[in-house]
Amino acid sequence: MSTNENSLELLREQLDATNLQLLELLSQRAELAGQLGKLKEAQGVPDFDPVREQQMLDKLIAANRGPFDDATIRQLFKNIFKASLNYQKEEHKKHLIVSRKNQPDSTVIKVKDTLVGGKASIMVAGPCSVESYQQTREVGAALKEAGVPILRGGAFKPRTSPYDFQGLGVEGLQILKRVGDEFGLATISEIVDPRHLEEAIQYIDIIQIGARNMHNFELLKAAGETRTPVLLKRGLAATMEEFLHAAEYIVSRGNTQVMLIERGIRTYEKWTRNTLDISAVPILKKESHLPVLVDVTHSTGRKDILAPCAKAALAAGADGIMVEVHPNPAVALSDAQQQLNIPEFHNFLSEVKESGLFKA
Numbered sequence: 001m002s003t004n005e006n007s008l009e010l011l012r013e014q015l016d017a018t019n020l021q022l023l024e025l026l027s028q029r030a031e032l033a034g035q036l037g038k039l040k041e042a043q044g045v046p047d048f049d050p051v052r053e054q055q056m057l058d059k060l061i062a063a064n065r066g067p068f069d070d071a072t073i074r075q076l077f078k079n080i081f082k083a084s085l086n087y088q089k090e091e092h093k094k095h096l097i098v099s100r101k102n103q104p105d106s107t108v109i110k111v112k113d114t115l116v117g118g119k120a121s122i123m124v125a126g127p128c129s130v131e132s133y134q135q136t137r138e139v140g141a142a143l144k145e146a147g148v149p150i151l152r153g154g155a156f157k158p159r160t161s162p163y164d165f166q167g168l169g170v171e172g173l174q175i176l177k178r179v180g181d182e183f184g185l186a187t188i189s190e191i192v193d194p195r196h197l198e199e200a201i202q203y204i205d206i207i208q209i210g211a212r213n214m215h216n217f218e219l220l221k222a223a224g225e226t227r228t229p230v231l232l233k234r235g236l237a238a239t240m241e242e243f244l245h246a247a248e249y250i251v252s253r254g255n256t257q258v259m260l261i262e263r264g265i266r267t268y269e270k271w272t273r274n275t276l277d278i279s280a281v282p283i284l285k286k287e288s289h290l291p292v293l294v295d296v297t298h299s300t301g302r303k304d305i306l307a308p309c310a311k312a313a314l315a316a317g318a319d320g321i322m323v324e325v326h327p328n329p330a331v332a333l334s335d336a337q338q339q340l341n342i343p344e345f346h347n348f349l350s351e352v353k354e355s356g357l358f359k360a
């Protein structure tokens with residue numbers, strides 16, 4: 001071997017040893033960042049701290065003796081800070097009760113005789129608003145005939161305008177219960193005020209928390225104090241991280257029976273009421289063990305694309321579908337445009353079932 005080859009070999013050995021030292025130091029640094037992340041989580045402080053990062057960079061630049069120039073040192077350390085931040089975030093996820101990292105097995109929720117999040121897909125259907133016993137009964141009968149086990153119906157309606165129909169309130173919940181009992185259906189209705197919860201759960205089997213209330217932390221906490229299953233809708237502009245944290249508010253109070261429902265998010269698109277974020281389905285299923293449903297009515301606002309969207313949701317791994325049905329949508333007191341009438345609902349259901357994606 002020539003002298004040149006000898007020194008190449010020697011230098012490479014030194015470099016390998018330095019790599020290992022660097023790796024050890026990086027690992028030690030990551031562990032320290034992990035401890036800092038835990039403290040920050042406990043104190044409710046965000047992980048990202050640009051001021052602290054700037055202070056560290058200033059110290060490093062002042063100590064830089066070359067041969068790397070300052071810009072290179074800055075870039076290298078910025079990458080290290082970024083890796084630490086990612087590590088802190090991953091560690092936090094493990095601590096979320098709703099996280100699949102914390103519980104690998106899927107949560108299955110039993111509502112009356114129906115399992116949500118189990119092997120079979122589920123369908124939830126019903127009018128946007130409970131308007132009368134007769135109207136709700138007609139839908140209940142259609143669900144029973146179609147083998148759909150869960151009846152939805154709004155009684156407290158958070159409407160955009162205060163002058164629009166606000167729902168029948170407790171009377172609406174009583175109607176739902178009456179129809180539910182008559183046909184053996186489980187019932188679901190949105191509750192908007194923590195003060196209504198105690199009374200509401202005497203009548204309904206699932207508490208719905210609507211998109212506009214996903215950030216209503218007092219409502220989330222109050223729902224977490226009950227032991228009634230909760231269907232939590234994704235907020236209009238909520239990230240998936242915010243969505244899962246909203247669910248965490250409920251389960252951290254002891255109510256572990258939470259179902260998530262994607263209902264479309266706000267984008268610039270005008271041809272649908274909202275934009276169905278289909279990617280949310282596999283991501284939520286991956287990140288969380290909670291059941292994931294898709295509300296095809298609110299996400300699209302269009303009757304003509306409900307079936308393909310429901311099929312897409314099921315293909316993406318959704319545990320169930322929610323759809324609005326009204327005996328006479330033209331005279332509905334809310335969402336008249338987007339509710340299916342009963343024959344349309346039967347067609348919708350057949351099309352979805354014929355696809356083979358709706359698991360029996």
Ligand SMILES: O=C(O)C(=O)C[C@]1(C(=O)O)C=C[C@@H](O)C=C1
Nearest residue numbers: 033036047048049052053081084
């Ligand atoms: O010093 C902190 O507060 C940390 O959380 C550690 C650390 C880092 O790894 O350097 C991580 C993220 C912050 O943006 C700043 C610094």
